[in-house]
Amino acid sequence: MKSGSDHSAPRNLVLAALLLALPHCTTTPQHAGVSSVSNEPRAAFELHSGMWINLHQELLHHARSTWKWRHRVLPERPIDPAWKNTIDLYRTRYAELENLDVRLSSIAVDLATANGEGDVSSDNELRAALSSAAETYRRKQWPEDDRRNREWIERVTPLLDRYGDTMREEIASASDISWPKGTLRIEVVTFVDPFGAQTTDVPSPLTMISSADPGYAGDASLEMIFHEASHLFDDQLRKGIIEESRQLGVPEPEGLWHAILFYTAGYFAKKHLGESYVPYAEAQGLFKRGDWTRYQPIIASEWEPRLRGGTSLREALRNVLRKLNPRTTRSEAKVR
Numbered sequence: 227m228k229s230g231s232d233h234s235a236p237r238n239l240v241l242a243a244l245l246l247a248l249p250h251c252t253t254t255p256q257h258a259g260v261s262s263v264s265n266e267p268r269a270a271f272e273l274h275s276g277m278w279i280n281l282h283q284e285l286l287h288h289a290r291s292t293w294k295w296r297h298r299v300l301p302e303r304p305i306d307p308a309w310k311n312t313i314d315l316y317r318t319r320y321a322e323l324e325n326l327d328v329r330l331s332s333i334a335v336d337l338a339t340a341n342g343e344g345d346v347s348s349d350n351e352l353r354a355a356l357s358s359a360a361e362t363y364r365r366k367q368w369p370e371d372d373r374r375n376r377e378w379i380e381r382v383t384p385l386l387d388r389y390g391d392t393m394r395e396e397i398a399s400a401s402d403i404s405w406p407k408g409t410l411r412i413e414v415v416t417f418v419d420p421f422g423a424q425t426t427d428v429p430s431p432l433t434m435i436s437s438a439d440p441g442y443a444g445d446a447s448l449e450m451i452f453h454e455a456s457h458l459f460d461d462q463l464r465k466g467i468i469e470e471s472r473q474l475g476v477p478e479p480e481g482l483w484h485a486i487l488f489y490t491a492g493y494f495a496k497k498h499l500g501e502s503y504v505p506y507a508e509a510q511g512l513f514k515r516g517d518w519t520r521y522q523p524i525i526a527s528e529w530e531p532r533l534r535g536g537t538s539l540r541e542a543l544r545n546v547l548r549k550l551n552p553r554t555t556r557s558e559a560k561v562r
C-alpha cells in the first residue's frame with residue numbers, strides 16, 4: 227500500500243489526534259504486506275546527509291512560523307534575508323500542509339535522491355527557489371549542518387553494525403512480521419517538524435531524523451532508528467489491538483499501539499546497550515502524559531512477556547487490554 231489515496235479516514239483521524247497528542251514522530255499508513263528477509267542484504271539502513279533535503283526542511287520550518295507544532299527543541303535560527311522569496315513560496319504552498327502530506331513526502335524523496343542541482347525537482351518554480359536559497363545556505367550554514375549530521379551518523383554506525391541484525395530479528399519476531407525488504411533510507415537533517423523524526427512509505431520509504439535534537443543523540447539514535455523503522459509495519463500491531471478490543475467489547479485505547487511501539491524498540495535497545503540505558507519514551511517523559519501513564523506499567527507486565535518470547539502477540543495484547551479494562555475482566559469472569 228504505497229499511495230496516499232489508500233489512507234482511510236479513521237486512520238487519518240487517529241493520526242491527526244496523535245499529531246496533537248504526542249511529542250514525537252509520525253507515520254503514514256503501512257505496507258499491505260511484508261516479505262521474507264532471508265535473502266536480503268544485511269544492510270537494512272542507509273544513512274545520508276544531503277544538502278537539498280536539509281535546506282528544504284529548514285525552509286519549511288521557517289515558512290511554518292505561525293504553526294505551533296514546529297520542532298521545539300532547537301534554538302531558533304535567524305532567517306537568511308536572501309531567502310525571502312523562497313520562504314514566501316513555501317508559505318503559500320507548503321506551510322499549511324501536514325508534515326506527512328503526500329506532496330511533502332514526494333518532495334522529500336525527490337530531494338533526498340537528487341543527483342545534482344538540475345535534478346532536485348521537476349517543478350521549475352520550486353527548483354529555482356531552492357537553487358536561489360542554496361546559494362547562501364551552501365556557504366553559510368551547510369558546512370556546520372553537514373558536520374553535525376555526519377557526526378551523528380558516525381556515532382550510530384558502530385551500534386547498527388553491532389546490534390542491528392539482532393534487533394531487526396527481535397523486533398520482527400515480537401511483531402509477528404518479516405522485516406521489510408530492501409534498505410530504509412534515513413536522511414539525517416537539522417529540522418524535522420514537529421517532533422524531530424518521521425517516517426513515511428509514500429511514495430517510498432523514507433525516514434528523516436534530526437541530528438540537532440538532543441533526544442535523538444548518543445545511544446538513543448539506535449533505538450530511534452528502530453522505532454522509526456517499526457512504523458513501516460505498525461499496522462499489524464494496530465490491527466491486533468483493534469480486533470482484540472472488539473472482542474472484549476471495549477474501545478481501542480487511543481495511542482496504545484504507539485506506546486507499545488516505543489516500548490518495544492526501547493526494550494531491545496536497552497537489552498543490548500545495558501541497564502544504564504534509558505529508553506526514549508522514559509527519558510522524554512512520554513509515559514508521564516495522559517493515558518500513557520496508565521499504559522506503561524501494563525505494557526511492562528503484559529506486553530513485555532511477548533518480547534521475552536513467552537506469549538503470542540494476540541494473547542499479550544488481550545492481556546494488556548484486559549488490564550486496561552478491569553470491568554471487562556470481571557464481567558468475563560461472571561459469564562464463566
Ligand SMILES: [Zn+2]
Nearest residue numbers: 250251252453
Ligand atoms: Zn513513532
